[in-house]
Amino acid sequence: MYIGSDYYPEHWPRERWREDARLMQAAGLNLVRMAEFAWDRMEPEEGSFDFSWLDEAIQILAEHGIKTVLGTPTATPPAWLMHKHPEIYLVNREGRRASFGSRRHYCPTIEVYHSYTRKIVRKLAEHYASNENVIGYQVDNEFGGSRTRGRCYCNSCHRAFQQWLEAKYRTLSRLNESWGTAFWSQTYSAWEQIPLPWPNEAPANPSLELDYYRFISDAWIKYQNLQVEILRNVSPGKFVTHNLMGLFPSIDYRKLGEPLDFVAWDNYPRFSQHLDPAAVAMAHDLTRSLKNRPFWVMEQQSGPAGQNVMGTAPSPGELRLWTLQSIAHGADSIVYFRWRTCRWGAEQYWHGILPHDGKPGHRYAEIKRAAQDMAKLKHLMCSAYPAQVAVMRSYDVLWAFEAQPTSADLDYDQELKSYYRALHSLNVNIDVITPEAEYDKYKVIVAPSLYLTNDDIVQRLEKFVAAGGTLLLSFRSGVKDWENVVHEETLPAHLAGLVGASIADYTSTGRFESPNAPAQLAEVEFVHPELTSYRGTASVWCDILNLESAEALARYHGNFFNGTPAITLNKHGNGSVIYVGTSLNDVAIRELSKWILRTQGLQAPLGTPTGVEIIERRYNEKPVLFVLNHNSERATVSIPTAARDILTDQRYNDELLLDPFDVAVLELV
Numbered sequence: 001m002y003i004g005s006d007y008y009p010e011h012w013p014r015e016r017w018r019e020d021a022r023l024m025q026a027a028g029l030n031l032v033r034m035a036e037f038a039w040d041r042m043e044p045e046e047g048s049f050d051f052s053w054l055d056e057a058i059q060i061l062a063e064h065g066i067k068t069v070l071g072t073p074t075a076t077p078p079a080w081l082m083h084k085h086p087e088i089y090l091v092n093r094e095g096r097r098a099s100f101g102s103r104r105h106y107c108p109t110i111e112v113y114h115s116y117t118r119k120i121v122r123k124l125a126e127h128y129a130s131n132e133n134v135i136g137y138q139v140d141n142e143f144g145g146s147r148t149r150g151r152c153y154c155n156s157c158h159r160a161f162q163q164w165l166e167a168k169y170r171t172l173s174r175l176n177e178s179w180g181t182a183f184w185s186q187t188y189s190a191w192e193q194i195p196l197p198w199p200n201e202a203p204a205n206p207s208l209e210l211d212y213y214r215f216i217s218d219a220w221i222k223y224q225n226l227q228v229e230i231l232r233n234v235s236p237g238k239f240v241t242h243n244l245m246g247l248f249p250s251i252d253y254r255k256l257g258e259p260l261d262f263v264a265w266d267n268y269p270r271f272s273q274h275l276d277p278a279a280v281a282m283a284h285d286l287t288r289s290l291k292n293r294p295f296w297v298m299e300q301q302s303g304p305a306g307q308n309v310m311g312t313a314p315s316p317g318e319l320r321l322w323t324l325q326s327i328a329h330g331a332d333s334i335v336y337f338r339w340r341t342c343r344w345g346a347e348q349y350w351h352g353i354l355p356h357d358g359k360p361g362h363r364y365a366e367i368k369r370a371a372q373d374m375a376k377l378k379h380l381m382c383s384a385y386p387a388q389v390a391v392m393r394s395y396d397v398l399w400a401f402e403a404q405p406t407s408a409d410l411d412y413d414q415e416l417k418s419y420y421r422a423l424h425s426l427n428v429n430i431d432v433i434t435p436e437a438e439y440d441k442y443k444v445i446v447a448p449s450l451y452l453t454n455d456d457i458v459q460r461l462e463k464f465v466a467a468g469g470t471l472l473l474s475f476r477s478g479v480k481d482w483e484n485v486v487h488e489e490t491l492p493a494h495l496a497g498l499v500g501a502s503i504a505d506y507t508s509t510g511r512f513e514s515p516n517a518p519a520q521l522a523e524v525e526f527v528h529p530e531l532t533s534y535r536g537t538a539s540v541w542c543d544i545l546n547l548e549s550a551e552a553l554a555r556y557h558g559n560f561f562n563g564t565p566a567i568t569l570n571k572h573g574n575g576s577v578i579y580v581g582t583s584l585n586d587v588a589i590r591e592l593s594k595w596i597l598r599t600q601g602l603q604a605p606l607g608t609p610t611g612v613e614i615i616e617r618r619y620n621e622k623p624v625l626f627v628l629n630h631n632s633e634r635a636t637v638s639i640p641t642a643a644r645d646i647l648t649d650q651r652y653n654d655e656l657l658l659d660p661f662d663v664a665v666l667e668l669v
């Protein structure tokens, strides 16, 4: 367990370093991450390396009991390098080349950049291989985290894409067939003829576009792995990780995480997650589920955030709350971004633990308290995370929808979030998995809009349901094959056996035709006796369903398909499949989710008022409950059995009163 901060000694005079280390130690911090943007300091001129400043900082920190994680500095190649090799700059979709003076401006496939990368990473790894105060490495920084999301359209990427396709399809006839290039006379007779999906006079082939998104994701992973390999060979015995960005869409994090010891992510609840505790929870759950093991928060918000425009200041208590929320969801180390707010550069308003003046204030005091709390929870860091419910999110589906949203209102991640939010509000633990994960340990898998399918996924879902699982699918599931081509069979094609209903027709919202068209297509009325009677809304898309072996759980009200099934239930083996033909409003999703959990006998350990989150961990086979009050008001939670709060040692018999943004970690006694 580490608790630390992202530290930039290169931004402050040497005389200050000792004071920083002293203050860190006094706050209970035991780790820093450093140097991820400091290439210009490590190699001021080509071939002349200088790590002396970093050695000194590491040493001073070590004298105060603080270990170091070093970032490889490749997110910010220095001016001398970019001036010498402008071909390294990333080229965006419109053909504009990036330029110097910011960060993440390089292309992932340029060979000359790979060779400079190898050199600096090797030097760094050699220099620190035997330094025991350096415990691990972070490769680069937030791959894809820039305006283009790392999608490069340069000549090198173009050639690399063609080679990637050749390795995938082997023959052009297979590629032509898989993509359906007979459409618009696009048959290729040489690999060199294949374009990138540039903006063009009319849309590109969606199969080509999906493959490009897969290729560019692979290109970043390959670039990461080039560094991982050097770090492992030259500096063995230290961990290697990367800092991810939660639901970030353009890199397949499951594949990116594979060669890493553990994954980390950067958590800014008041910035990128828009202050939505469920969105933060979902990003944590996605990150943990990638490797199904504890992860790190490598950057945890520690003050008001923003680059040129700044957001709201965290309320007193929130920094601690976010820390404990991260731990609850499976993080075992927290690193705050950043130690001291910088006086210059693009992030002068991205506040750290210390303000610009370097004097410890209320944020410092709060982090000190969070560090004390973390120490009390040390034993829980590797405890089990019991989740019997999974929400499925596929990168391939995400990219296929990016190429063709099909409805102007369809947002795959929003759809997933609606289901996640409902389940999360019902206080059950959730994993956020990709289709490649194991399904056996779950009782419920919610896989909204599973647009693409392949035989492997279909077979494993069938097995899961046959064994007694509940699967929820929704509109636009099973539409296409893995190469983004519509299936020949009646929809939902290969999922038809599971769903027990066929799709006779469908409609999308009309905002594509007219911006004033209504967002709502119909109402949805629950008709099944086991469901609470409720009338909700159908928007984005409506499938018009014919029942086969399935029965109706809800019917449409209104529009030309008035009275037809909107939600169906099909028994399959020992389990059941629910198909939701439309995008439901939140209350409808919540009611449906309640019923699903009930039918699977899944009970939340506690009921809570809105804005109070419960996460269950298991330590020595016994439940430990994190109770997190995200409200700015006090909250009362009734508890079924006597409990002890590990943080305060207070005992409760029937009721727990939590202050605004306060947290209790209950051991049931």
Ligand code: GLA
Pocket: 141, 142, 266, 299, 337, 347, 350
């Ligand atoms: C990201 C980066 C950091 C910093 C923070 C704040 O997450 O990794 O370097 O830029 O955001 O903007």
Ligand code: ZN
Pocket: 090, 091, 107, 108, 109, 110, 152, 153, 154, 155, 156, 157, 158
């Ligand atoms: Zn490129």
